[in-house]
Amino acid sequence: MSNTSVSIESVENLLPKELLELLQPFQVDQIKSMISSFLVMNFSVHEYVFEYCPKCGVHHPVLIKAGKANSGKQMYRCKHCNKRFVVDHGQLTYYSHQSEQKWNQLIDDTVAGHSLKTSADHISVCEETAFRMRHKLLYFLEQMSFPLRISETN
Template structure:
């Protein structure tokens, strides 16, 4: 990835008033925002994380205080943050259940068996497995996964 020089973002009269570490921070922040927007444009939600709608129609719906892009699902009208960097993000399930789900998935156990083991319903287990497998895919093939979407 290209490192973007802070001088690309700052007017010379502003850049002159900042220390180099401050310019560096501004530059990192801007890079983060650009990255968030890029992910927002390329990431495709198979299911709405709020209502579980399959292939939901999502529209941009403002930003959080932290600058994260929010999306709104047309099916349920609920908003959520576009952040798929963490497996447990926007999950109501605990880390312990996720750990069990990963083990069950790696062992090739069925959705039904997995659901029973971690005490969630089949649909939740299915969504969790799907999210996990997608996460693994993005981790292993980040460029292909983004381009395909």
């Protein structure tokens, strides 16, 4: 197995050229959109749970299990603000200071190869915030391996 370090300008560049040639442009768009959705989902599960308290925003909150909500979902209590909240893995907005809409825009911009400044303008955050968001995205992409394998052509 080759050890390739991934430099990402776009998600499309991560896909094997041989595969892209077999797909219609709208199908490539669908794949990119799907990957974006997966990224948002995985960010919310792996990166944002417990990074910030969704109630008071304290960084790396100490959380204790605090029963189940009526919906049956696990609830946690933040020891900092003493408030309870549901951990809902599907909702990025619970764990990030930035809205899901902004994350989606940032991912789209990154995929499209737009500059940080353009991204920052699009989602109305400062460049430093856009940088941190993109860093998290790229870091995640570096950890990601595609299950898809194309046979060697030579």
